[in-house]
Amino acid sequence: MSAGHHHGHDHRHHGRDPQAARGRAFALAVLLNLGFTVAEIAAGLISGSMALIADAGHNLSDVLALLLAWAANTLTARPPNERFTYGLKSSSILAAIANAALLWLALGAILVETIRRISDPAPVEGGMMMLVAALGIVINGFSAWLFARGRKSDLNMRAAFLHLAGDAAVSAGVVVAGFAVMQTGVALIDPVTSLVICIVIGWSSWGLLKDSLRMGLLAAPESIDVSEVRAFLSSQPGVAAVHDLHVWPMSTTETALTAHLVMPGGLPGDRFLQELSHELHHRFGIGHPTVQIETAGGEDCALESDGVV
Numbered sequence: 001m002s003a004g005h006h007h008g009h010d011h012r013h014h015g016r017d018p019q020a021a022r023g024r025a026f027a028l029a030v031l032l033n034l035g036f037t038v039a040e041i042a043a044g045l046i047s048g049s050m051a052l053i054a055d056a057g058h059n060l061s062d063v064l065a066l067l068l069a070w071a072a073n074t075l076t077a078r079p080p081n082e083r084f085t086y087g088l089k090s091s092s093i094l095a096a097i098a099n100a101a102l103l104w105l106a107l108g109a110i111l112v113e114t115i116r117r118i119s120d121p122a123p124v125e126g127g128m129m130m131l132v133a134a135l136g137i138v139i140n141g142f143s144a145w146l147f148a149r150g151r152k153s154d155l156n157m158r159a160a161f162l163h164l165a166g167d168a169a170v171s172a173g174v175v176v177a178g179f180a181v182m183q184t185g186v187a188l189i190d191p192v193t194s195l196v197i198c199i200v201i202g203w204s205s206w207g208l209l210k211d212s213l214r215m216g217l218l219a220a221p222e223s224i225d226v227s228e229v230r231a232f233l234s235s236q237p238g239v240a241a242v243h244d245l246h247v248w249p250m251s252t253t254e255t256a257l258t259a260h261l262v263m264p265g266g267l268p269g270d271r272f273l274q275e276l277s278h279e280l281h282h283r284f285g286i287g288h289p290t291v292q293i294e295t296a297g298g299e300d301c302a303l304e305s306d307g308v309v
Contacts, residue, residue, distance in 0.1 A: 019077050022157075025146040026070035029160070033063050036139045043132040047125035049178075050117045052132060054110045054194040055170055058201055059136075061106035062163045065099040069156040072096075076251055089251035096155050096212035096252060103163075103205050111198050117191035124190045129178030136171030140164045155215065155252035159208050166204050170197050218248040221255055224284050229257070232283065236276065238263045244303040247286065256288040260301060263293055 037059040044052030072095035075088040144164035147157050177193035180186070211222075220226050226247050233242045241262040250256045257280060273291065280286040294301055 019073065022073050023070065026066055026073065026160075029143040029146055029164070030063060030066045030070065032139050032143055033059055033066065033164075036136060037063060040132055040136065043128050047128040049124050049129045049174075050114055050191045050194045052129055052174065054114060054197050055133070055136065055167070055174055057106050057110045058103075058170070058197070059140075059167060061103050062160075062167060064102050065163060066160060068095040068098050068102075069160055072156060072252075076253075086250055089254060092154075092156050092252040093212070093215045093249065096159060096208070097216050099156075099159055100205065100209040100212050103201070104209070107198055107202055110194065114191050114194040114198060118188070118195065121187040121191060124181050124187050126178040126180075126182035129181065129190070130175050133171040133174035133178060137168050137175070140168035140171060144168060155208075155211055159212075162204060162208065166201060170200065173197065173200075215249045215252065220247040221249055221285075224255065224286070229280075229284055229286075232279070233259055233261060233276075236261070236272075238265045238268060238272075240264055243301065243305075244292075250288060254288065255284075255286045256290075257286045258290045258292075260292045260294055260303065263295055266295055267293055 037056050040052055040056035040059060044050070044056055069092075072092040075091040078088050080087040141164075144161050144167075147161040147164070173193060173196065177189055180189050214222075224247055226245065229247060230242055230245055233239060233245070239261050243260050243262070245257070245259040247255065247257050276291065277289050280289045
């Protein structure tokens with residue numbers, strides 16, 4: 001016999017709709033970064049700066065990433081139907097994986113050109129490098145601020161924040177490189193700076209790549225210790241054993257759980273299930289638990305073994 005309880009919140013009645021607020025943040029960030037990317041590519045071609053081209057390439061990947069995350073943010077708000085019974089919440093996970101892939105493709109293209117420039121340095125106009133990169137610090141810094149609030153609870157928001165904050169830091173590096181070129185006249189400084197930019201971006205994005213792939217494989221969120229969840233369920237009054245326990249991400253912000261609880265003393269009431277659901281949400285952030293109660297013991301359940309899924 002099974003019993004489940006859905007625990008959710010409708011934030012639309014709490015004053016301001018966070019979904020709409022995120023949509024506005026995405027729209028503004030996309031417009032600002034797209035305009036800056038076009039300006040940076042033009043400036044890089046005019047000045048001959050590979051560092052500016054590298055930064056522009058990364059900014060372009062960020063624009064595509066923002067568009068994907070924006071689309072996912074919109075799709076996750078759609079209600080479930082007979083075909084997609086969870087709605088389209090998992091689209092945010094697909095967007096995170098696609099964003100990681102786009103970022104590394106852009107890095108590869110930039111790295112190839114950077115290595116070519118190191119072997120054959122070209123003249124660079126340091127003043128234009130500094131001017132455009134300084135503008136990048138302002139635009140990327142402001143764009144990162146738009147996503148600062150949601151970065152702790154949503155992988156897509158964290159990806160947007162880290163990408164944009166990283167861009168602001170990289171732009172600061174390009175300003176320093178432009179100054180060094182102006183002072184020394186050494187053109188090799190520009191592609192070397194581009195190489196450092198690639199290394200920094202690759203290093204900072206590795207964690208996001210791993211997190212998105214883990215979500216795609218339905219791994220339990222790192223913030224949740226499944227052994228602690230099992231211990232909590234086992235400690236409930238009347239529970240003799242717990243098996244077939246699964247915890248997985250429904251989206252980049254929501255987590256689901258299924259479990260079988262062996263309760264030989266008989267079926268509990270609705271209050272037990274309601275309190276259990278509340279505690280799972282409060283303690284572990286699990287908002288979609290489904291619990292099956294078994295009174296005969298685990299030996300009658302085909303899923304009793306942990307090796308069976």
